[in-house]
Amino acid sequence: MGHLRNAILGYTFVRLLRSAGTHVDVQNYIDNTGVHAADVVVGFTRLQKNSKAEIEKLIRQPRFDYLCWDVYTRVSQWYEQDKTNLQVRLDSLHAIEQGGNEAAEIGELISTAVLRRHLETMLRLDIEYDFLPRESEILHLHFWEAAFALLKEKGVVTLVTEGKNKGCWVMKRSSSSEAADDEENQKVIVRSNETVTYVGKDIAYHLWKFGLLGRDFGYRKFFKYPDGHEVWISAEQGEAQHPHFGGVSAIYNVIDSRQADPQNNVIEAIRALGYEEQARHYHHFSYEMVALTPRCAAGLGYQLSPEDEQKSYIEVSGRKGFGVKADDLIDTLIAASQREVESRHPELSQQECTAIAAAIAIGALRYFMLKYTKASVIAFDVKDALSFEGETGPYAQYACVRALNIFRKAGIDPEKALAEEINYDQFLAGEEGNEIWELWLAASKLGYTVDQCIATTEPAYLAKYAFQLAQLFNNFYHKHHILTETDEARKKFLLATTAVVRRELVRALALMGIAVPAVM
RNA sequence: GGGCGCGUAGCUCAAUUGGAUAGAGCAUCAGCCUUCUAAGCUGAGGGUUGCUGGUUCGAUUCCAGCCGCGCCUACCA
Structure with a gap:
């Protein structure tokens, strides 16, 4: 559901900009490295004991992402049960980062399959992307090294020689007005083990977006939408002929408000590098999360603590397997509007009814996600979302x-x-x-x-x-x-x-x- | 502790950037289909805009201080 709010808000804003004559490229950052990816690999290989061949079969199942959701939840519980299991995650993480082994291949297999499912789900809402930059390429094409050189040259990051951040390269945290001497005000960009943090990778990515990095992705065709539109994906070895991405004059990052702090750090880094103009045109298009009302959560069969029951909303959690999946919600909405259309128009064919029901369901969903201002937490309730009366899309x-x-x-x-x-x-x-x-x-x-x-x-x-x-x-x-x-x-x-x-x-x-x- | 955000009708939210009597939807109650489709329309009840000050001709909006809630504050992403 969070993805739905993100995509619907973002793509509506894209339409608004395009209607005003602005050229817009739509990108979706693919976070295919790091612990999430490692955890899913652990889930399939260790918990389910699936071989690579079996996984290749599984990814061809209709809704492979649902399986991943369950596996991810189980892995999280497995870690909870016995903390020593966390060592398996670490091994998986290292294997994937190194590459050239089966864990890395399985990780690639799974993340690509999930990405395809994501595109299919978004296509149900007529949301299409132009380019899918992957974190793995940001690492393998050495975007970070290029960015690191710039950051060091301008003194934006400094090496800490003592204290708890000893051995780390840090920058001044954007939210603090104090000097960076205090450990509290340091944001770690490079860990003491010389790996780069998420903010570091994001700085490199955004320097690329503005055309300030001096490097480019390789580009490969990834998926052709039914309307003929092609979405491209990053690659180490790209195709010779490809459209040009990056080098933009303004950025709108549609990211939820919990990431305000890291986003501001990226902006500060760009400003500190001397790119004041670009920093001013870097917009964190911030929106609040989609949570569940206690009533809705209980209706979905989740056990609530007395404390949670008192709250007006409860945050969803993938790790706990607690949430509503986009495809399920869309299915439910289509089924509900289909019943309504059939009862009103018995003369229509099944095909016509389905098409109309889909338009109504998508209209209801899109309107529901847009009617709240961005700063408002959506306390999701199935009953409200299923309503076709009053302030709704169908109205x-x-x-x-x-x-x-x-x-x-x-x-x-x-x-x-x-x-x-x-x-x-x-x-x-x-x-x-x-x-x-x-x-x-x-x-x-x-x-x-x-x-x-x-x-x-x-x-x-x-x-x-x-x-x-x-x-x-x-x-x-x-x-x-x-x-x-x-x-x-x-x-x-x-x-x-x-x-x-x-x-x-x-x-x-x-x-x-x-x-x-x-x-x- | 610090940073950001929020607090408006029973519930969920608006209020066009400081303007007229604070508006919608849901829920409740009372009406309207022989009519271009009732997924609609009309009406009723429901408010000390968290509290206290300040600025202003005028404050839900801006400022300060409280109270309450949420998120962030990782060598996670």
């Missing part, structure tokens, strides 16, 4: 369907209705005219809303806007029965009003990735 979709139905029954093209010659002064005058004028005014504010969303990096304003416009329209729809209007001039005016509102509402929804079905 706005429904308003569009109603509008289009009027034109369908009247046999009129909405665009033609707008081109008609209409005496607006006459119909917009007076008390009743004021109400309809408000509708026109609201319809005209999409561009302003988009600008505001971009300036504040807050897509929730767009969601609010769409809902309010839909609400005004439903009001108007109820009050004025258009097809039975006997005054032809007035009828044209009402049709034009409907057409303009529908057009802007469809646009607003499209920016959020919400499609409007033909009927619902």
Whole structure:
């Protein structure tokens, strides 16, 4: 679910930027090294005692990522049971880092399979990436060495000769205003065993993003989306022909708020290297986590402590196997909307029903993830997410369907209705005219809303806007029965009003990735 | 201890960057389908915007101090 909020927020912002004429590359950082990767390898090889051949078979199962989720949970418990098991993790970690052995091959196999599953899940939401930079290439192509040389040269990192951080290269922690003499204010970039920390790798990655590193990835085609769009992945040995990534003028990192501190450290490092301009265009697009309400967690069968039951939300945990999987949530939403569509439209074919149900389910999910401002923790409740009434995606979709139905029954093209010659002064005058004028005014504010969303990096304003416009329209729809209007001039005016509102509402929804079905 | 963020109706959230009587949805209650689809509409109840001060013609918004909650504060990523 966290991934859903991340991707939906991020990709909506991409659409907003692109609609404003900005060229945007969408990247997804693939964290395929480190303890997570090592743990999953340990799970398959030690706990499940799977051979490489068996794992090759397993990754072809439909939802291999679900298996990984379970294995990951079991491994975490296995470590908990007996701390000496942690030595196995360490061995796995070292083997993967060294490469050229079976553990490394299995790690590669699994992480690539999970990545493919991730792309498939995101594709259900029409979210596509352009480039997938992997941490393994950042290490193997020596991005860090290049960055380290720059950081040392400018004195951004210094070697600590005594104290608890002895032997480490550290930088001043961004959140402290004090000098870096105090250990509390030191952020370790290179460990005493000479390995680099996550922040160090991220500094190198971001120098590359800005085109300041002097090195580049190799690029390989990874996956072709059904629409023909190709997503590229980093590689040590790339293809000769490839698009150009990196060297950008601005960065929006869609990362949850818990990583504010490391993000700020990266920004500080870039600033300290003398790249003030780039530092100012480095945006941490920060959002809060998705948690579960105690009621929802209990409903999913999790045992709660009395303490947890009192909280308004409970943080999910992959290690505890505690959470809701994206594909399950999407499946549940589609099933619920499918039942509804079938009961409303028995005349439609199974295929048509499924397509409509998918559009409604995705609309509900996307709207749900966008209606909250980024700084708000989403206390997820299945009941709320499954609701198709009130402030939801389907509510706005429904308003569009109603509008289009009027034109369908009247046999009129909405665009033609707008081109008609209409005496607006006459119909917009007076008390009743004021109400309809408000509708026109609201319809005209999409561009302003988009600008505001971009300036504040807050897509929730767009969601609010769409809902309010839909609400005004439903009001108007109820009050004025258009097809039975006997005054032809007035009828044209009402049709034009409907057409303009529908057009802007469809646009607003499209920016959020919400499609409007033909009927619902 | 330090850093960041939050506190608004029973619940979940808004409030267009300091403007008019603080608004929505859910939930509760009362109505509206022979009509362009009721996934809708109308109405009712529900508020000392955590507390105390300050700045201002005006504060949910800005400032200070308290109280409460969350996250971060790893030689994890």
